[in-house]
Amino acid sequence: MLDLSREERLAAAFVELADTLVKDFDVIAFLHQLTEHCVDLLDVRAAGVVLALPDGPVVDVAASDENTRRLELAGVEWDEGPCHDCYRSGTSVAEKRVDDALAQVRWPQFAPRARQAGFTSVVAAPLQLRGQVIGALNLFRDQVHPLAPAGLRLGQALADTATIGILQQWAVHEHLSVIAQLQQALDSRIIIEQAKGALSNRRQIGVDEAFRLMRRHARNRRAPLTAVAMQVLDGTAERTLLDPGTGTGTETSTST
Amino acid sequence: MAAHLLALTSYRGAGMPLLPLTACTGLLGLDGLAFTLAPGGRGAELLQHSGLLSGALEDLQRVQGQGPTPEAAKQSAMVLIPDVAAVATDRWPGLPGPLTDLGIAAVFALPLRIGVITLGVLTGHRTTPGPPADGQLADSLALANALAGLLINLAARPGATGFLDVQIGDLYFAEVHQATGYLATELDVPPAQALIRLRSHAFTHGLPLLATARAVLHHQLHLENDRP
Numbered sequence: 001m002l003d004l005s006r007e008e009r010l011a012a013a014f015v016e017l018a019d020t021l022v023k024d025f026d027v028i029a030f031l032h033q034l035t036e037h038c039v040d041l042l043d044v045r046a047a048g049v050v051l052a053l054p055d056g057p058v059v060d061v062a063a064s065d066e067n068t069r070r071l072e073l074a075g076v077e078w079d080e081g082p083c084h085d086c087y088r089s090g091t092s093v094a095e096k097r098v099d100d101a102l103a104q105v106r107w108p109q110f111a112p113r114a115r116q117a118g119f120t121s122v123v124a125a126p127l128q129l130r131g132q133v134i135g136a137l138n139l140f141r142d143q144v145h146p147l148a149p150a151g152l153r154l155g156q157a158l159a160d161t162a163t164i165g166i167l168q169q170w171a172v173h174e175h176l177s178v179i180a181q182l183q184q185a186l187d188s189r190i191i192i193e194q195a196k197g198a199l200s201n202r203r204q205i206g207v208d209e210a211f212r213l214m215r216r217h218a219r220n221r222r223a224p225l226t227a228v229a230m231q232v233l234d235g236t237a238e239r240t241l242l243d244p245g246t247g248t249g250t251e252t253s254t255s256t
Numbered sequence: 257m258a259a260h261l262l263a264l265t266s267y268r269g270a271g272m273p274l275l276p277l278t279a280c281t282g283l284l285g286l287d288g289l290a291f292t293l294a295p296g297g298r299g300a301e302l303l304q305h306s307g308l309l310s311g312a313l314e315d316l317q318r319v320q321g322q323g324p325t326p327e328a329a330k331q332s333a334m335v336l337i338p339d340v341a342a343v344a345t346d347r348w349p350g351l352p353g354p355l356t357d358l359g360i361a362a363v364f365a366l367p368l369r370i371g372v373i374t375l376g377v378l379t380g381h382r383t384t385p386g387p388p389a390d391g392q393l394a395d396s397l398a399l400a401n402a403l404a405g406l407l408i409n410l411a412a413r414p415g416a417t418g419f420l421d422v423q424i425g426d427l428y429f430a431e432v433h434q435a436t437g438y439l440a441t442e443l444d445v446p447p448a449q450a451l452i453r454l455r456s457h458a459f460t461h462g463l464p465l466l467a468t469a470r471a472v473l474h475h476q477l478h479l480e481n482d483r484p
Contacts, residue, residue, distance in 0.1 A: 175373045181411045182295035182375065190301075190433050194447050197437030197473065207434050207473060233437060233447065 006041065010154075013037040017161040027051065027166065031062035034137065034162045039064045041158075042151045044139040045119065048072040050083045051127070051135040051166070058087075058135075067117050068140060074113055081110035086124035086136035092156065093124035095146050118142055125156045127163040134163060188226040195229035203244040217241045257283045257395050264402040272410060277306035280399055285392050286364075286380040290314050291403060294329040297367075297374040302428035311428060312358050313381055315464045318429065319455055322348045325379045328365035332374040335365040339385040354462070361385040366396055368404040375407045428466075435469035439479060453479050 004012070017034060031049045038047035048063035050072060058076045063069035075081030082093045097103055099120055103111040114122065119140040127135040137159040141147060192214075199210035217238070218228040231237035260276045260283075267273055277289045288307020292314065294300040302314045317323030324335040337343060339362060340355045355363070362382040368375045378400045380388075388396065427433070432454065439450035457479060458468040471477035 172373070175370055175408070178408055178411045179295045179373060179375070182293065182407065183299070185411070186293060186295065186299055186301055189427060190299075193427065193430050193433030194437030194440070197434035197439075198441040199437075200434070200473070201438040201441040207431075233440070 010041055013041060013158065014161055017158065017165055019165070027169070028060055028062055030162070030165070031060060032064075034158060035062060035064040035068075037158060038137070038139060038155060042139060042155055043141070043143065043147060044123075044151075044155075045142045046117075046140040048083065048138040048140070049127070049135060049162075050076060050087060050138075052087060053134070071110075071113055071117050071140075072138065075110050078109045080107045081114075081138075082107075082122045082124035083136045083138045086126050086138075087133060090126050090128055090131075090133040092126060092152075093122075095121050095123045095141075095152075097121045114140070120144070121146075123147055123152060123155065125152075125159045127159050127166070129160070129163045129167055132167070134166060137162075188229075191226055191233065192229045195232040199232050199242070202242055205244075213241060257398070261398055261402045264399075264406050267406060268409070270410075272303065273406075275304050275403070277304055281306045281380070284380060284396050284399070285382070285389060287383050288313070288381050290325070290377075290379040292325055292329070292377045292379065293407070294374065294376045297329045297332055300326055300329050300377065303426075305428065307381070309358055309360055309381060309383070310379070311466070312464060313355070313360055313363070313379070314428070315466055316351070316354055316358070318432075319458045319465045320348070320351055321455070323351055324363045324365035325377050328367045328377045328379070329374060332367045332369060334367065335363075336387070337363045338387040341385070359383050362387075364388060364393075364396065366400040368400050368407060370404050370408055375404050375411075378403060429469075431473060432465055432469040435472040438472055443479070 017030075017037070031051060035047035035049055038044060046064050046068040048061070048068045048071065050058050051060040052058045061069060061072045061076060063072055072081075072083060075083055082096065086093045096106070097120060098107070098111045098114040117140075119142055121141045121143075123139045123141070125137045125139075126133050127137060137155065139147070139155055192211075195214060196207040196210045199205075199214060200207045203210065203213075205213075214228050214232065215225060217223075217240075218225045221228070228237060228241070232242065235242070257280070260280055263276070275291055277291060281287065281289045286307070288305065288310035290302055290305040290310040290313065292300045292302050300318075302311070305311060305314070314325060317325050324337055328335045340352050340360060343352045360381050360383065362385050363379065364381070365377050365379045367377055378396070380396060432451075435454060436447050436451045439445075439453060440447045443450060443453070445453075454468055454472070455465060457463070457477075458465045468477065472479065
């Protein structure tokens with residue numbers, strides 16, 4: 001990476017942050033990458049990011065170094081600091097010094113801790129897409145001159161790209177569970193059909209009659225039909241269900 | 257077409273509705289449509305269809321384990337075959353001949369997708385060759401989208417695993433699964449192996465899988481255990 005020009009590193013950062021539809025996606029590692037790109041590409045000393053459920057609690061914190069991560073965690077605990085303000089308001093926090101009287105009023109606990117960590121000012125940009133705010137990115141600085149507007153814009157662009165990536169990943173994850181639901185519905189239907197045939201062969205009865213027996217057995221035992229069907233298939237179901245001339249077949253029939 | 261799409265998109269019932277496949281078949285310039293469920297591109301199950309040949313088309317692909325429907329499911333991509341007779345011989349060896357014998361000249365399989373996720377396939381066919389008209393392909397894609405949305409809505413409901421139990425959502429190949437269970441017990445083999453026996457019998461004798469399954473269930477066909 002060091003051999004690449006800043007332009008190339010910039011392009012690589014955007015590609016990397018957009019590429020979340022991979023197997024084994026790890027959101028913490030991804031957020032950590034975002035902070036590292038910020039430190040690499042922007043005139044900042046450290047970067048931290050908090051990720052929160054939309055309108056919910058903070059779920060993850062990552063930072064470019066361990067010191068900064070602890071600072072972010074403390075901010076979450078105290079409910080104060082630029083990340084907190086930015087996430088709550090959904091708008092960016094312009095560069096603020098952490099070593100003046102205003103900072104002391106704004107963030108009574110966060111400001112002294114940030115100074116201790118060696119920072120002089122901080123900027124924050126929201127992770128948001130179409131009004132949905134899922135966290136905030138903090139940029140920590142130790143320079144006297146303010147962060148150039150271009151740098152701030154780039155920070156926001158990186159945050160935006162990361163947001164799209166994370167939301168995309170969440171959406172896919174949600175759909176994956178729907179697929180699992182569909183697959184389960186289908187599997188259970190197929191297992192029941194197979195069990196009808198298996199029981200029909202075992203008892204030498206028609207498939208409709210086999211289904212009626214399975215249903216009644218499941219209802220009498222308060223067992224799910226799919227579970228009974230699986231037991232029929234692997235031969236572990238009760239004898240009264242499996243074998244002809246035994247109880248289930250001659251029990252008083254209840255309407256189905 | 258728009259009215260059908262709107263009805264599908266706004267459907268909020270709990271079970272699988274009766275789809276307007278017969279009406280859409282005509283509107284799309286086709287002779288049949290088949291709606292196959294294949295979550296994640298696997299385990300394709302025909303749920304509803306229109307036209308006289310759709311069942312046979314899906315049956316044949318099921319016997320052979322190849323064709324436009326399973327390919328669209330697996331690749332999550334459109335498979336457009338405007339002329340079955342012109343398909344390269346190595347694409348689906350042994351499929352174009354029987355398809356032509358059935359009278360099927362063109363097959364268009366569209367994946368039902370939400371983002372990168374495949375939920376099933378919509379397979380249309382025609383008895384005359386030729387590509388779909390531009391508007392008809394666009395309408396077919398819109399129908400595929402509406403069906404994918406319908407599936408997502410049905411599956412995302414709490415307790416949705418029961419939605420296939422309703423009569424209308426019944427599996428076209430239910431008897432194939434029943435015969436599979438029947439044979440598995442008869443031959444004392446796992447269901448997967450019993451299904452292979454069933455398929456290979458259908459394949460060798462040029463029979464539909466469904467007819468083979470019915471013959472087994474009605475004791476008209478006895479498959480012997482082929483192990484020594």
